[in-house]
Amino acid sequence: MTDNTKKFNELFCELEHCNEEEQRQKIEEMNEIVDEMNGYEFKFIFKTKLFEKIDKMIEEKKLQLGNATWILKHIGYCVVLKNVWNRCFEESLLNKRLSNMIIYEEKKKDEKNKILSDDLCECHLLLNKCVSSELAIICVPCVLKAVLHKEKEEESQRDVEIALLAFRNTKYDFFRQELYLKEITEIIKNHQEHHNLTQLAYQSAWEFLINRFHTNIFLEDTISNELHFGREAARELEELTRNVDWNRKKGEEGGKEAKEEFALMRWVETLKIYFQSCRLKNEENVGLINLIVQIYQTAKDNYRGIRFQCIYSLRNAAEKRVVRVEDLLKSGAIDAVLEEIRHSTLKDKILSKYLQFFLNVSKKLKKKTDNKMEEVKRKATKRKVFEKMEEEGYEDTITSFHERLSFLNQKYLREFSLDISDFL
Incomplete structure (x- = not known):
């Protein structure tokens, strides 16, 4: 129990004894308290028992449906924003009630209550994983x-x-x-x-x-x-990186900083999916690669989650045609992954992503072309990459994992050959 959870419980218990307007005022206070809650307080309060109580209050007409959807939407908003998922709502009778109401309203077609239908749909999407x-x-x-x-x-x-x-x-x-x-x-x-x-x-x-x-x-x-996703994403990421407190100590929490960190993490995750799917070459994509490397360098000390998502994005980009090996080399992407791999252990699941990054680079460098100019550029790039890898001790690092590559294959991927030359 904290001051936030006590006050929320008091206000919630008072709801069924209030008229509609009084309920609105108390819910407004409750929403403000929810905004201030940390993850532990949030999970302590929002359990199946609370949602079952709301369901019963709706059934007994002690809580007006519009007021119920108002507080539920705010709870769902904070669930996503604070990233504090549990299955309490999904397993509740309230979830079944709202789901049935959504289907019922949809069947009414032109006669359905548009505002109620919108509110119910938002609640459902926000509160269900x-x-x-x-x-x-x-x-x-x-x-x-x-x-x-x-x-x-x-x-x-x-x-x-x-x-x-x-x-x-x-x-x-x-x-x-x-x-x-x-x-x-x-x-x-x-x-x-x-x-x-x-x-x-x-x-x-x-x-x-x-x-x-x-x-x-x-x-x-x-x-x-x-x-123009590349242009728009780059602008948003640049603004967010200016506002995040990069010197925050590990484990330290803060409302504003946490929100901006969350927003940046979501953008980088979105880039990961984007690079996993795109095929068209686009100069905007090269700008995104440069930006991902900058974010990685800034985040690597205090923001482990952002750091790893950056590596995932680079791994996906290296696999597709949208980014050339020259771009990865020039942007510092190869340096970033080499830096990460030197600090890895066999317990790190992400190790397979680092290895796959270089497997993707290797496949690109092996593709010969009939165009003489392009072939000269390919060989020059290949030489630069190998020199960089040799300089950074890549071979020694990979060799240290050699005996366990079969384990990595079984646990994470099927593509790694035990022949170490495939990675070089």
Whole structure:
């Protein structure tokens, strides 16, 4: 128990004895307390028992449904923002109630309560770690249309941010383009023209689209050439890196710093997925590689999560045609991975990502061409890479792992040969 959890419980217990307006006032206070909670307080309060109580209050008409969705949306927003997932809501009767209400409202077609339907869909997307295909097909178009409406009506940026953040949990669902592409493209273009979204809302819109790219390569022209993801991501990352407290000591917490760290981490994760899927060569992608290396160098001491995501992104970029080995060499990407691999142990799962980075580089360097000029450049680049690897002691480092490469194969990947020359 802390001051925050005690005060929240007191206000929650008072809700069922208040009229609708009084409930709104108390929920506003409760939302402010939720904003201040750390991860431990959050998990202590939001357990299945609390959601079951809300379900019972709705059933007995002691809590007005609009007030219930208001506090639930805020809880869901903070669940995503603070990254404090548990399955308490998913396993509750309240989740079943809201899911059934979403399906019921959808069946009413033109007669459905639009505001209630929007609120229910946002709650469901925010509070469920995994969203079923049945409900995702209903909720995603509903929330996208709600975002466009809120933008036109110039409603609060916080409401739009909450709605877009709801898409965080739809990454693994398959959607037909007609369910989302027109609306999400319009949302992104509107921001590029009018700057009407918060940083987090804009990143959430891009994250939703890039996660579709992972399963739909036909989006590449829209993402890269029409919406200019590389340019937009670079600008957002540059601004975030200026605002993060890079000197924060390990384990130290802070509201503003934690939020900015979270936003930066999400962008780098989005880059990882982007580079995993893209195929078109684009100068904007080269700029992104340079930026990833800069972020890695800045984050490597105090921000382990960001550091690792940077390496994942470089690994994926090295595999695709979008970035040349010369770009990886010039940007310092090869230096960054060499630096990381020297500090690895066999217990580090990420070791396989470092090795795969160089396996990808090796495959690129082996590809011969009939163009004499290109072939001369390929050989020159290959020589530079090998000199760099020799200078940094890469061979000695890899040899130290040689006896355990079969273990790494079994546990993480199937591609590594025990012939050490494949890596050189």
